[in-house]
Amino acid sequence: MPTDPQRQPDYEWVEQPACESIHYIQHGVPSSLIRWHHHREFELHLVRATSGRIFVGDYIGNFRPGNLVLVAPDLPHNWISNLAEDEIVPVRDQVIHFPSTLLHDAQRVFPEIRAFTPLLEQAKRGLEFTHPDTIAQATTLFDAVAQACGPQRLIHFLTLLQLLASCEHCRTLSSAWHQPQTDSKHLDWLNSAADYILQHYQRELPLDEVALFMDMSQTQFSKRFKRASGHKFVDFINMLRINRASELLAYSDNPITAICFDVGYNNIANFNRRFLELKGMTPSEYRKTLPQRAS
Structure with missing residues (x-):
């Protein structure tokens, strides 16, 4: 079903385990997670398979494997794959959610974390990373996050943020005047x-x-x-x-x-x-x- 960006986006509840700072999931197609929605967490989204249309705020474009996007809290988004009606893809997306307070609170103890502030500000309009080397390194780090737990998972996550914060080949997606329709x-x-x-x-x-x-x-x-x-x-x-x-x-x-x-x-x-x-x-x-x- 195509996404209508003018429709009120669904709110997605992200369950954050008390023992983890970040929330990692991966899913295929079909999935109930594929819908026009928003949530109160940042989302770092990597497409591993299929191509189709991406919707972020008022932006509509194309995606293919390697599409890597950071979305800020309450910015509606969705990815719709061009697939046959009965086609199944085991793993299409790798997704990391993290609360807006995570890095803000960490700055009190680790001032180096402030280096990520510009990255998070740009994500308010959706931020796509386009350099092949960045995407290749990010893919490796996503897999490391998926396989790790405890402090090691957090280390991989921060390394991934550092990679993206230093990337000069990126672009904002949604327009500056777009106001998300959230109720x-x-x-x-x-x-x-x-x-x-x-x-x-x-x-x-x-x-x-x-x-x-x-x-x-x-x-x-x-x-x-x-x-x-x-x-x-x-x-x-x-x-x-x-x-x-x-x-x-x-x-x-x-x-x-x-x-x-x-x-x-x-x-x-x-x-x-x-x-x-x-x-x-x-x-x-x-x-x-x-x-x-x-x-």
Whole structure:
């Protein structure tokens, strides 16, 4: 479905694990993440496969593999691939999200971080990097971020930012006078719902309870939450629980069964199934892959 840049962009909720400074994802086509949307985090986006049309603010252009763009908070964006209707691409995009406060707060301790300020300012209009050497080095660093965890992941991320901050071959995309169409009431509603969910997801949390808190019917709440966050209510709960379980597997010695109950599941088989769906491996396999647990 083509993007209409005049349409109100969907708000995307980016779940940031408490143990990580940045959020890394990769996805293919089709994906529910491919839509006209915005979020409160910076997004560094690298296209690994397919070509098509890119939309950033009021900019419309073409993209191909190697398209590398930095987008500031609340600047709407989307990438639409030229594919056959039933065509599937396993990995199209590698994406890094990071909060606007991350580098701002870090400057208090590390003044060298101020060197990134011009880069972030330019990203308010969307910033595309075009030099082949920069793209090649960035691709290597994206893969390093994907494979690392803990401090090593953060080091790769900062190295990537340094590479982009020193790149002279880049261009802004959206016009200087473009004003993103974002609805503050819409965001306030989603934040209220998300805050309640975040406070209670580690226990049984039925849909009707959250709908009642938001003073809506279950059907009304389900539709609006899906439209606002990009996730079904149940999928959002599972995502939060599995992300929290991943943290506990990495940073505690708690038994897997205990972690299952700690994050809100009351059935170990269901926990293992959901973990496998979202992480591509079982909890025990995940724990074995962690560097600090490698033999």
